[in-house]
Amino acid sequence: MSNFSVPRRSLMLGGAALALAPTAAFATAGPDVGMPAPLFTAVDSNGKTWSLADLKGKVVVLETTNHDCPYVRKHYNSKNMQDQQREAAAKGVVWLTTASNAAGEQGAVTPAQANELTKNRDAAPAAVLIDPQSKIARAYGATVTPHMYIIDAKGVLVYKGGIDSIPSSSTSDIPKAKQYVRVALDEVLAGKQVAESSTRAYGCTMKYPKTST
Numbered sequence: 001m002s003n004f005s006v007p008r009r010s011l012m013l014g015g016a017a018l019a020l021a022p023t024a025a026f027a028t029a030g031p032d033v034g035m036p037a038p039l040f041t042a043v044d045s046n047g048k049t050w051s052l053a054d055l056k057g058k059v060v061v062l063e064t065t066n067h068d069c070p071y072v073r074k075h076y077n078s079k080n081m082q083d084q085q086r087e088a089a090a091k092g093v094v095w096l097t098t099a100s101n102a103a104g105e106q107g108a109v110t111p112a113q114a115n116e117l118t119k120n121r122d123a124a125p126a127a128v129l130i131d132p133q134s135k136i137a138r139a140y141g142a143t144v145t146p147h148m149y150i151i152d153a154k155g156v157l158v159y160k161g162g163i164d165s166i167p168s169s170s171t172s173d174i175p176k177a178k179q180y181v182r183v184a185l186d187e188v189l190a191g192k193q194v195a196e197s198s199t200r201a202y203g204c205t206m207k208y209p210k211t212s213t
Contacts, residue, residue: 030142034156035156036156036157037060037149037151038139039051042129042131044128044129044130045109045115045127045128046111046115046127048127050096050129053155055094055151056153057153060150061095061148061149061151061185062098062136062140063096063148064098064100064144064145065099065128065145066101066106066204067107068106070169071145071169073169074168074169074170074174077171078171078174080179081146082123082124091185093189095125096129097123098128098129099129100131100137101208103133111130114130134209143201145206147161148201150188150194158188159180159181159184159188160199162200162202163181164177164181165177165180180196184197
């Protein structure tokens with residue numbers, strides 16, 4: 001496992017485990033819930049091209065990831081992320097994990113490394129999108145890993161925020177937390193409006209490119 005050496009203050013804000021957002025030069029606020037989700041095209045770890053436009057008619061989940069982040073490891077080591085990926089797939093949802101940290105930064109992966117992580121963690125996304133220029137993350141205003149988004153079958157962003165309600169890196173908190181993404185997906189699939197459609201995302205700061213591309 002890689003060493004994790006990001007200063008504690010970059011992970012914490014006051015006493016809460018809320019990662020600091022990247023500077024405005026590298027990320028925007030992203031789309032509002034209820035607005036069309038930004039379109040993107042990206043190549044996955046197996047060389048397949050994915051386009052959000054081609055997924056219209058499907059519910060889509062976006063998950064930003066960084067395998068060296070303790071908040072990401074919390075949900076993978078506990079199998080919470082993998083369980084939700086499989087539950088979503090069984091319901092016809094397309095779950096896309098985005099490796100959007102900039103090339104050369106912590107959490108950036110090659111396609112081969114992404115596939116090895118998927119295998120070792122027994123993960124089950126539909127694909128891992130390789131996004132070394134952070135184009136997807138920037139379009140959605142992602143600030144941390146994991147930052148979660150749900151797009152409905154009409155292409156509308158219906159949820160953005162945290163995977164759950166307890167902003168910690170402890171696996172023991174998962175059973176006590178409200179699983180925002182799981183609940184929101186159930187509401188979307190039932191044709192209901194998402195009750196909590198925008199929540200606080202927590203995790204490790206997104207590592208955006210140091211220069212705009």
